[in-house]
Amino acid sequence: SQTIHQWPATLVQPVGSPLSLECTVEGTSNPNLYWYRQAAGRGLQLLFYSVGIGQISSEVPQNLSASRPQDRQFILSSKKLLLSDSGFYLCAWSRRAYEQYFGPGTRLTVT
Amino acid sequence: AQTVTQSQPEMSVQEAETVTLSCTYDTSESNYYLFWYKQPPSRQMILVIRQEAYKQQNATENRFSVNFQKAAKSFSLKISDSQLGDTAMYFCAFITPSGTYKYIFGTGTRLKVLA
Numbered sequence: 001s002q003t004i005h006q007w008p009a010t011l012v013q014p015v016g017s018p019l020s021l022e023c024t025v026e027g028t029s030n031p032n033l034y035w036y037r038q039a040a041g042r043g044l045q046l047l048f049y050s051v052g053i054g055q056i057s058s059e060v061p062q063n064l065s066a067s068r069p070q071d072r073q074f075i076l077s078s079k080k081l082l083l084s085d086s087g088f089y090l091c092a093w094s095r096r097a098y099e100q101y102f103g104p105g106t107r108l109t110v111t
Numbered sequence: 112a113q114t115v116t117q118s119q120p121e122m123s124v125q126e127a128e129t130v131t132l133s134c135t136y137d138t139s140e141s142n143y144y145l146f147w148y149k150q151p152p153s154r155q156m157i158l159v160i161r162q163e164a165y166k167q168q169n170a171t172e173n174r175f176s177v178n179f180q181k182a183a184k185s186f187s188l189k190i191s192d193s194q195l196g197d198t199a200m201y202f203c204a205f206i207t208p209s210g211t212y213k214y215i216f217g218t219g220t221r222l223k224v225l226a
Contacts, residue, residue, distance in 0.1 A: 042218075044202070046214075104155055
């Protein structure tokens with residue numbers, strides 16, 4: 001069966017510090033991968049998605065970036081965090097245009 | 112542009128009763144997939160049910176069922192025998208097999224089940 005992992009679960013970082021969130025998927029190959037951000041009590045904002053290694057599509061121009069160094073690994077990064085980067089970050093995978101499966105999420109607080 | 116609209120920001124229902132959450136969407140595609148996701152207080156997104164547009168039969172998963180009206184572009188979720196554990200945010204989502212593999216999500220409906 002397929003599983004998706006995200007870490008860390010919780011992160012508190014000062015403004016201006018770097019960020020690296022990691023997502024890995026097990027039990028499938030060549031998945032589509034997605035990063036979403038969710039403000040408290042709000043909907044999902046798609047940040048990046050990837051249909052293959054090295055293929056990244058950005059939805060929101062900002063100080064975040066994403067990379068896919070391996071087939072089942074998706075990394076969200078920032079060189080300098082802003083207060084507005086606080087939120088709940090969700091990674092998800094899908095098999096083409098079928099249902100998405102989500103990781104447990106990372107709660108990021110920028111202080 | 113493809114859109115998904117959930118017009119009910121909040122709803123409540125008594126335990127053991129039935130509740131229906133609304134979702135409408137807009138697309139010019141004829142082939143697509145629709146989903147309902149549940150996000151409990153833990154914030155883990157859980158797939159509740161899916162519907163393929165080419166299937167006329169409404170999907171059912173235990174106490175959860177949908178009313179899919181393709182011509183009206185409507186996809187409502189019915190929860191029967193509501194339980195306290197059904198308290199959550201519910202998101203409707205849509206994707207087409209062609210194109211960019213981007214899922215379009217609604218803004219969510221917050222459902223509270225009352226004891």
